[in-house]
Amino acid sequence: MLITLNKSADPKEVQRRLYRLGLWSQALAPRTEGGAASLLVAPHSATIDPERIARVQGVAEVSVPKSPHPRVDELARRGHAINDQVSIGGDLPPVLMAGPCSVESEETAFESARIAKRAGAQIMRGGAFKPRTSPYSFQGAGREALGWLRAAADAEGLGVVTEVMSEHEVEAVGEVADLMQIGSRNMQNYALLRAVGQLHKPVLLKRGMAATIDEWLQAGEHCMAAGASVVIFCERGIHSFDPSTRNLLDLSAVALLRHAYGLPVVADPSHATGRKDLVVPLAHAALAAGAHGLLVEAHPDPAEALSDGPQALDPDQLIALGQKAFPS
Amino acid sequence: MLITLNKSADPKEVQRRLYRLGLWSQALAPRTEGGAASLLVAPHSATIDPERIARVQGVAEVSVPKSPHPRVDELARRGHAINDQVSIGGDLPPVLMAGPCSVESEETAFESARIAKRAGAQIMRGGAFKPRTSPYSFQGAGREALGWLRAAADAEGLGVVTEVMSEHEVEAVGEVADLMQIGSRNMQNYALLRAVGQLHKPVLLKRGMAATIDEWLQAGEHCMAAGASVVIFCERGIHSFDPSTRNLLDLSAVALLRHAYGLPVVADPSHATGRKDLVVPLAHAALAAGAHGLLVEAHPDPAEALSDGPQALDPDQLIALGQKAFPS
């Protein structure tokens, strides 16, 4: 954002007036004498309406770039339906989405759904197709698991969120999912974003491991431009230089999307930390930062999980979290 | 951590048993046949007592590196006195430390102390010596400000935390501060850590902008080895690739220090975000993640602040935060 000053204004004075609004700025001087000075507002400033800034004494004009994500911007500050029962965003109460990393069998699917329901979840999560770093790891049970997931969720009256990894599977996933999940590794897989958007369904878009907020919102714009009904942004940890957690859960990003931009945003503390002993405190922290909901991994028996067992909560841990943070 | 297996044990079976405890591991095979297999526990695993791991079926031995910070380890899971009135850590209620970025005059010091007190703070923060990126920025009011700070805090019955930047100022700062603050830029200024430790006082050690947790704890060990009575670790944001916040507040680190290591840890949401509109939600998030206290910047009139005005809360904002998060 650029603020052009009246010729008589003292840039330092105006900068100080902007401080009160939470704006950092850098003064720019014209190359030739007699031109107007201007102030360039730093990106880490508070988000303030340009009209309000224009009324600050000494300000002649405020110039802003065109938003690169106008359709995403329209999602701000209101709730959005995921299905007939569940809505999310705005000032609605937070939504718990819980379940196993991968849906391994019909039996564990039904057991996971029962546990999720008892914990107060409204949406069941679970992967049929799993993006795995190694081609030799378990890749998910595939299309069959989609059926188990839907049946288990229906038995408990839950919605379904599940990941789609391939353009060829968009239709099949779309038949069972209320909320189409795009994983962090595919955040900028634009062919997939477009194919998923064309279903006109809600999309859960995980942030890429090194994506800036702007890249993330523009990836959401790809979905919206293709026809998605809403994009719910999911922070799941970014790459950091510290190995003590698997990833670094960026709750500044959650606070920014919720409080500064008003966009629907949830957090996944399980993938972010990778460590069961930190999932619960970071789940509470995410909600305090403003998350509209949580994605949490839980497994009937983490020792038997075919993927990501060390970060899965066991049933008692999930129920305790749900009762504390999602009272019905 | 290294787990050596019984020769008859199946590494995959043991790995799955470790899942239940929250441990990720990598299997290592000996170069020659007939040797015992071993499992290397990943650093992003849950923190589990080696004795408990040794009892898992199939485990022959558990080997651990010697802790590089034994004196810091001894601080775990108990409270520590900052002065006669205030203690922090363990399961003690959180402590609010509030005040201006820099102590600019006697008058603003007293006004800031009154506001901090009304907000429920037990410690007043405020800088006499300011580390500034530019040599041409305001560098703090210096030694005179130390006196104003102490007098203002005393008038309200508050403790004092203030930063020391130079070995030559350690003594002067030590005369007024209850808690000696070492800034993030000096986290690995070992000469300063040693000089401050030699005062035998409590130290508040801010995390460096790219410091790993391990480097941070070892910096604390420098203080403890020199004689500090306690080190309170302060997360204040790390450098990230996203410009939307000034720094990235790493609440995983806060949760890790509190819940996995049991160490006294506080958070500074003001410097972390740099944006007034995110300070309050991230303050709540930090407490939910497990912070034993907060450092918050507030100024009687942010527009008049000589440094960091855009991130300072105004009096009403600070009092609202204090009443909600630090009820007395």
Add this chain to the structure above:
Amino acid sequence: MLITLNKSADPKEVQRRLYRLGLWSQALAPRTEGGAASLLVAPHSATIDPERIARVQGVAEVSVPKSPHPRVDELARRGHAINDQVSIGGDLPPVLMAGPCSVESEETAFESARIAKRAGAQIMRGGAFKPRTSPYSFQGAGREALGWLRAAADAEGLGVVTEVMSEHEVEAVGEVADLMQIGSRNMQNYALLRAVGQLHKPVLLKRGMAATIDEWLQAGEHCMAAGASVVIFCERGIHSFDPSTRNLLDLSAVALLRHAYGLPVVADPSHATGRKDLVVPLAHAALAAGAHGLLVEAHPDPAEALSDGPQALDPDQLIALGQKAFPS
């Protein structure tokens, strides 16, 4: 890598012997007395054959994890054919791949090919499908451009490398490309990696913007497991906290892949820096670090480029680079 010591060995002595080989290590002590000590070799150590380490005095056994990318490992230390004319890797001379960011018309394609040829390039690069952060930016000229690219390259006797972004376009791209490019945003788009691998052609795999070396090699393993004839790794800059360059060209990674692992690796200084004034020095630096080749963007008239004009070299700059670094 884990080194188990003889019971009589002094860990500090053995550590010092390992220094000479370039190995950093951390000592691990068994929980119970009388067990053997071990040394855990740090990942940033020099790459040394375990057999050589086993001969160091005091060492009883060396244990290593199974490689997660065995098929990639087999590519090491030898050349690989891209097409009938061009081979890359091992100790072969470096290969220049040059051309425009996107293939905009038949005319510019032919002109670009002529320039690439004059500069000494053996492969022409150019995008028909462009991954763009915004859905509203130019997305490439599409399938028609594939034909222009092939015809232009053929006219000059050049090979073709071009990016494939969608599973639905794999076949069409495979018909014209000698080398199938997978972009950094799709490095972990496993559905695409598999589909491309199934063509049994050479793959150029760009590193993701926050991918660790290990994730990158495992992504290559996805291609190889699916049938790719070879994977050529391409460093193109990672996300960093500094805005002065668009990305940070990681030449340590290039040196590591070339000198420690022996794998075919090239660098793309154009996308890495985004700034024309740094492309040439970093191109030379990449070759000095060990790159087996370069991908360089050049355009007959950068001002008229529909994408990435500011980083494209003009014809004279490309020819000067080629003559200096790729003498025929």
Add this chain to the structure above:
Amino acid sequence: MLITLNKSADPKEVQRRLYRLGLWSQALAPRTEGGAASLLVAPHSATIDPERIARVQGVAEVSVPKSPHPRVDELARRGHAINDQVSIGGDLPPVLMAGPCSVESEETAFESARIAKRAGAQIMRGGAFKPRTSPYSFQGAGREALGWLRAAADAEGLGVVTEVMSEHEVEAVGEVADLMQIGSRNMQNYALLRAVGQLHKPVLLKRGMAATIDEWLQAGEHCMAAGASVVIFCERGIHSFDPSTRNLLDLSAVALLRHAYGLPVVADPSHATGRKDLVVPLAHAALAAGAHGLLVEAHPDPAEALSDGPQALDPDQLIALGQKAFPS
């Protein structure tokens, strides 16, 4: 940098004209109709003289921020004397600075100097005071080592660069060093920068592990403002998310300082990589990127080094590097 357009100019046309110069820009529209549009130049653009930009058709005015480091800017594009024999910067041939991590004894000092000389070094490096992550590691031989270092260097006609860590040691180090080294951990230890600057000697300023280029140059400004005769910037690797190298050598930064800003800059491939097997290729790469010199660790017998042995070149390796890259 801000470019204000003529009212009749088409922003897209002007943006394309700027492409040819290597400038990326973002269009800003005024809030009210009829105002002039402007273009904000992205920081990762090529460095171009504002006067040249002002002559582009459609440009009305160019506004730039005041440089935050005017004294550093004055160092650009010319050579600077380190002592009576050695100068560095501008278009002068590169300078080799070599020696052990720490100066451990008089004997190894003299032996190291002989090796450095044979390799073509003009400056001997070696630490008397060592910043160590752990308080329990070897902290350097201290003041005594300063004498050994000076005597050894004098015996071979070499200059001396050595690190100063404490304000209390500035004078003692200043008595022996031609070039005062400030380590990366102290890059923003402003009290030390000031104290060192006041000696009016040349300073070698290592980049902090997460310092942006701008923070680094402003740290240099602290030295210059206090009186330093010249600041030579030293890139030594930044913190990254990949553990395969100890740090990530940022050669983009080297190229930027040399080619875009014209400032004296050297690289330290030893600390950057931590791995002996990558030091030599990255040394060559640093020179190709534009480094005015190298700091390289070498030890008469790396196995006997008291610190950082695994990254030290042995005498033969150093001499081979010197003969290839620093022919006299």
